Amino acid sequence: MSEVLTLNANVTWLFYKDRQSGNWIGVCEALNLTALGETTQDLNQAIFEAMDALFRDLLIEDELERYLYRRNWQLNGKFPVDPTADDVRFDIPIELIANGAHAGTHALPQ
Numbered sequence: 001m002s003e004v005l006t007l008n009a010n011v012t013w014l015f016y017k018d019r020q021s022g023n024w025i026g027v028c029e030a031l032n033l034t035a036l037g038e039t040t041q042d043l044n045q046a047i048f049e050a051m052d053a054l055f056r057d058l059l060i061e062d063e064l065e066r067y068l069y070r071r072n073w074q075l076n077g078k079f080p081v082d083p084t085a086d087d088v089r090f091d092i093p094i095e096l097i098a099n100g101a102h103a104g105t106h107a108l109p110q
Helices: 040-060 064-070
Strands: 003-008 011-017 024-028 033-037 074-076 088-091 094-098
Touching: 003 040, 011 040, 024 040, 033 040, 040 064, 040 088, 064 074
Parallel strands: 003 088, 011 094
Antiparallel strands: 003 074, 011 024, 024 033
């Protein structure tokens, strides 16, 4: 069974559709991450995979607590006993904001 770590954080992603490639691109300045997907569903999955990889790496390197503190974010609950466990997952609330032609919407178009 997976251990889910929920973060109390404000994470905003801007997203848009690239006119040349037709791909959906998401950018999160707060995390310094970019995600790419052929469809909006692919982009959504890529966003959560990128964040999970970042926070998993911070956890394994014992830098997560400091990273969260510097951003005034918190972990809801306790840090896992075994931070290297493969079954640790992160639940991070995000806000999606359309950029460009899709501005004004706050969810990925279907």
